[in-house]
Amino acid sequence: MNIGQVARLSGLPAKTIRYYEDIGLIRPQRSENGYRSFRETDLHKLGFLGRARSLGFSIEDCRSLLELYGDEDRASADVKSIAQGHLHKIDAKIAELTAMRATLAHLIHCCAGDHRPDCPILADLAVSHDTGSGE
Amino acid sequence: MNIGQVARLSGLPAKTIRYYEDIGLIRPQRSENGYRSFRETDLHKLGFLGRARSLGFSIEDCRSLLELYGDEDRASADVKSIAQGHLHKIDAKIAELTAMRATLAHLIHCCAGDHRPDCPILADLAVSHDTGSGE
DNA sequence: CCTTGATCTTCCAGTTGCTGGAAGCCCTAT
DNA sequence: ATAGGGCTTCCAGCAACTGGAAGATCAAGG
Numbered sequence: 001m002n003i004g005q006v007a008r009l010s011g012l013p014a015k016t017i018r019y020y021e022d023i024g025l026i027r028p029q030r031s032e033n034g035y036r037s038f039r040e041t042d043l044h045k046l047g048f049l050g051r052a053r054s055l056g057f058s059i060e061d062c063r064s065l066l067e068l069y070g071d072e073d074r075a076s077a078d079v080k081s082i083a084q085g086h087l088h089k090i091d092a093k094i095a096e097l098t099a100m101r102a103t104l105a106h107l108i109h110c111c112a113g114d115h116r117p118d119c120p121i122l123a124d125l126a127v128s129h130d131t132g133s134g135e
Numbered sequence: 136m137n138i139g140q141v142a143r144l145s146g147l148p149a150k151t152i153r154y155y156e157d158i159g160l161i162r163p164q165r166s167e168n169g170y171r172s173f174r175e176t177d178l179h180k181l182g183f184l185g186r187a188r189s190l191g192f193s194i195e196d197c198r199s200l201l202e203l204y205g206d207e208d209r210a211s212a213d214v215k216s217i218a219q220g221h222l223h224k225i226d227a228k229i230a231e232l233t234a235m236r237a238t239l240a241h242l243i244h245c246c247a248g249d250h251r252p253d254c255p256i257l258a259d260l261a262v263s264h265d266t267g268s269g270e
Numbered sequence: 271c272c273t274t275g276a277t278c279t280t281c282c283a284g285t286t287g288c289t290g291g292a293a294g295c296c297c298t299a300t
Numbered sequence: 301a302t303a304g305g306g307c308t309t310c311c312a313g314c315a316a317c318t319g320g321a322a323g324a325t326c327a328a329g330g
Contacts, residue, residue, distance in 0.1 A: 014278090016317065019318090033278085034278080035278060036278085044261070051259075051260050056232070058315080068257065074254070076248055076251055077248045100190050104225065107218065113211055113215035114211060117206075125190075125200065150290085154289090168307085168308095170306090170308080193286080
């Protein structure tokens with residue numbers, strides 16, 4: 001299979017597939033004309049990568065997961081550990097965004113949003129706050 | 136004021152302040168020796184930038200907000216519009232992360248996490264799903 | 271056989287928002 | 301004079317691609 005077909009089947013852009021080869025996630029063979037020649041296992045790995053990435057795993061996590069996937073003697077604890085680490089990062093990010101969202105939504109609510117210049121959003125950004133326990 | 140003091144007062148790294156000058160967010164004067172010389176207004180702007188960034192506004196949003204902040208004839212609607220656009224992006228991001236989190240937490244819950252190789256996390260990543268209405 | 275257009279190749283640059291480091295000048299204190 | 305800190309510039313790198321240029325290859329049509 002050439003890269004175009006693999007891109008169609010895997011749903012990944014050809015550019016991304018080349019990039020994954022560059023960084024050593026996959027190692028497709030080459031035809032005599034220099035074209036990449038993908039086997040079923042390559043396609044399978046790309047699907048794996050696409051799904052792992054869509055769950056937000058970093059490329060390095062994906063590399064580890066792919067390695068564990070190919071290791072018959074893996075311990076599921078190693079996989080679980082990676083997933084839990086990622087889950088913690090997601091939770092931290094959600095918490096951060098939720099805090100931003102709350103402040104932002106409040107400011108937006110307070111802003112008339114008309115032709116006048118008075119704006120509580122700008123007023124808030126203009127003064128320093130303490131990060132502490134305000135109500 | 137030199138950059139070190141401004142960094143201390145604003146809480147922003149000196150590198151970041153230089154970067155903000157590079158991209159034209161601030162325009163500190165220069166002393167005769169070539170050092171940046173910050174006025175109160177520069178410090179104020181840097182505080183504004185720090186707070187806007189901490190709410191997750193992009194640099195380009197910050198540029199617009201700073202411009203509106205300095206424009207006595209602004210309409211608060213313009214500020215509100217930027218903030219609302221940003222809020223939508225945050226909401227989209229939260230939704231994306233929450234969906235990831237749900238899938239990931241489920242998989243983690245299903246994984247024994249012991250010395251054995253059987254792992255529902257890897258099993259899930261290994262097969263293609265439809266994005267549709269599964270339960 | 272030749273041309274056209276799609277597909278493939280490599281390589282370089284750009285994205286976002288900084289951050290680290292090198293090389294070198296300036297300033298103060300001893 | 302020298303040591304140290306702070307300041308300057310510029311270049312590289314992070315994550316994970318993405319876009320584009322320049323050129324080879326292939327399949328189909330006239």
